[in-house]
Amino acid sequence: MRAFTYERARDPVAAARAAAARPGVKFLAGGTNLLDLMKLEIEAPAHLVDVQDIGLDSIEATREGGLRIGALVTNSDLASDMRVRRDYPVLTRAIVAGASGQLRNKATTAGNLLQRTRCPYFYDTNMACNKRRPGSGCAAIGGLSRQLGVIGVSDACIATFPGDMAVAMRVLDATIETVNADGGCRTIPIAGFHRLWGDHPEQDTVLKPGELITAVTLPRPLGGRHVYEKVRDRASYAYALVSVAAVIQADGSGRVAFGGVAPRPWRVEEADALLPQGAAAVTACAFRGATPTRDNAFKLPLATRALAAAIGRATS
Ligand code: SF4
DSSP states (O other), X not given: OOOOEEEEOSSHHHHHHHHHTSSSEEEESSXXXXXXXXXXXXXXXXXXXXXXXXXOOOEEEOTTSSEEEETTOBHHHHHHOHHHHHHOHHHHHHHHTSSOHHHHXXXXXXXXXXXXXXXXXXXXXXXXXXXXXXXSOBTTTTSOOTTSOXXXXXXXXXXOOOOSHHHHHHHTTOEEEEEOTTSOEEEEEXXXXXXXXXXXXXXXXXXXXXXXXXXXXXXXXXOSEEEEEEEOSSSSSOOOSEEEEEXXXXXXXXXXXXXXXXXXXXXXXXXXXXXXXXXXXXXXXXXXXXXXXXXXXXXXXXXHHHHHHHHHHHHO
16 A cells, blocks of 8 residues: 555535645545555555545435435445435335445445446556556456446446446436535536546546535435345345346336446436336337447346346336
């Protein structure tokens, strides 16, 4: 691990100001992804701004009938909150499908959104990786790509966003709130929070340098039956090959988002409208233009089968 300096921030604006004051700064919250990356020297920040003491650890009802989740609410606390379990069960189910109990006790809402890809070449510093070292190439293209993306990828990177929580948040149309060094706030729909890789896979999100996530807001509950279906190589503690977050209403209408297939939670609203026609119609629309590799083409029929299972569970 490379040497770095460290400070604890007292409030969100002070944290953003400290991060904007110099290059090479990272925020530290639960540390469940960042510290691993630092030990492997994939991330080598010159300075860490610890945000664990700045509040932002409560879940509050909004005037619009939704919930505002502080950025530092742990995954365990979010999954077990009675309002989330009652009104947004797809979110609880997605969170408990990820990581382990110990990690969920430390991992935060903001950190979960910011976790980096699990592409094996990203973690192997001997291999070319445009995300780790821009311009170095992509060892996954033409290499082992079974776990990687089938849509929204580029000639520079075919990695996926690895999380579960964000897939449920995408189906719920969550918004992400941030603050910058001047105290300015902005709200980012989760649909546009994670970038498609394009020519710059080193940039995972639309956050600007020093911009700090303060909260995630969920709109009013959607009702309906909530399902999170995750297909993975082993029964626990594994990332999704394909996952499906679905909210299905009694008349068969609903919403669906997919994980494990793209650089962001993948939802095509036009495909939602096809839910009454069945899983194959939805995935034919949602994955139009997909560019799978020989290794991961199985993800396309798997997505259809996972969605069919989710619809079956929601309507049984
Ligand atoms: Fe790196 Fe992306 Fe290629 Fe993986 S797919 S090696 S993360 S550039």
